[in-house]
Amino acid sequence: MKWKHKDLLDLENLTAEEIKHILQTAIPMKEILRRPIKKLPTLRGKSVVLLFYEPSTRTRTSFESAAKILGADTTNFSVVQSSVNKGESLLDTAKTLQAMNVDLVIVRHSSSGSAEFLADVLNAGVINGGDGQHAHPTQALLDYFTIQDRLGSFEGKKIVIVGDILHSRVARSNVLGLKKLGAEVALVGPPTLLPPEMSYLGVKTSHDLDRELPGADVVMALRLQLERQQSGLFPSIREYSKLYGLNQERIQRTEKDTIVMHPGPMNRGVEIASDLADSVQSVIEEQVTNGVAVRMALIYLLIGGGVAHVVD
């Protein structure tokens, strides 16, 4: 299969076949992570810039490891030390990166659409590492890899995503791809965090977790941003946890060997109980490992070939 995208901004413009190609490429990458010498010459001489306008340790570290294992050089362009604080616009930052001839930019920004803006002005490839409430495609891809690894396929599998759907780019990206891959998705959350307009995503929505659990192959808890409580979106953390928190007892309702996922970082005891997070059903640590493998696959696909970049 010929890879024809310069950037990865969202899963919306990828076909099911392209998503599967990324997942397929991540399998040999995962093998490399198990080696004693985790270093390849593949991207020697390529430069990757990590442009992070929002604090992120996990995603940034994961991308950085992925690029380094493949042999690329990485540069951190993070908000605290950079001229961004001096008021430089995203456009000027982009022009600076362009002038430095970088090959790939990984961007995280609090504004939706910022990754697309960069992709339009840069010749370099752009990977969206999370933009506002819009998309976080690599998180979704690593989730698919984990599901495929555990369940073998997506067709007819029931996947429940529970939590703050409204503010979650993880949920939005996940739904887009899971539908393409043929999974059955149900979104669950309190009415304030899962308002009726979320039905535009085209999947089932519900406010009753216990009713959605039976038959679920995967249950994914989203991180609850605790500051949302202060803005009055739910009455108390205790109540949220009681209605939507995952625990050992509740997960029994699926009556299956359900796998439990969480994009991290977890609020233990809020959206997921500690004993469940550390149980055999939990694949949360595996998600982290798979994240590096999937990001390696993507970086390879975007800048590993020599063909002049095709603009999509």
Next chain:
Amino acid sequence: MEGTPKNRIMDEDGIRRAISRISHEIVEKNKGTENLVLVGIRTRGVPLAERIQKRIAEFENVLLPIGLLDITLYRDDLSTIDVQPVIHETKVSFSLEGKTVILVDDVLFTGRTARAALDALIDLGRPQKIQLAVLIDRGHRELPIRADYVGKNVPTSRREIISVCLEETDRNEEVLLLEKTTS
């Protein structure tokens, strides 16, 4: 790669005899099978390594460990070739430390695949020795690399193509010499 067939270099019997001879040479040169392991280079080095493993098992009663190597990520031409190659899994489930590795491939040509395979192997551990076994050596080396075991030396021109077909990968069994069709 497309081409018009010119010559049949090996048939089924020819391939079988070459594998048989290489298998004997490997054991003879290494004075037995101690510390020997086989590593096939994907794609066609893998079935060839399996055949050598089977043949050695027949006359030495020892089943050598076998691994498979995908060298895509070690190629030096990734930035110049048109279609990005698909990466497959490398599977070497044993330690290479102190082992004599017999690297197996179908054709030795420029030597660049062998060079990439050597780098890939060394990243997996530190073998005592690495030896190279190929079914066909067609010349035109671009690097100082040679094979320790050769099924057949075939002088070729650069305009010619060697096509190795194996039952496991191609459903027939022969080695053909083709003339490159200029398009």
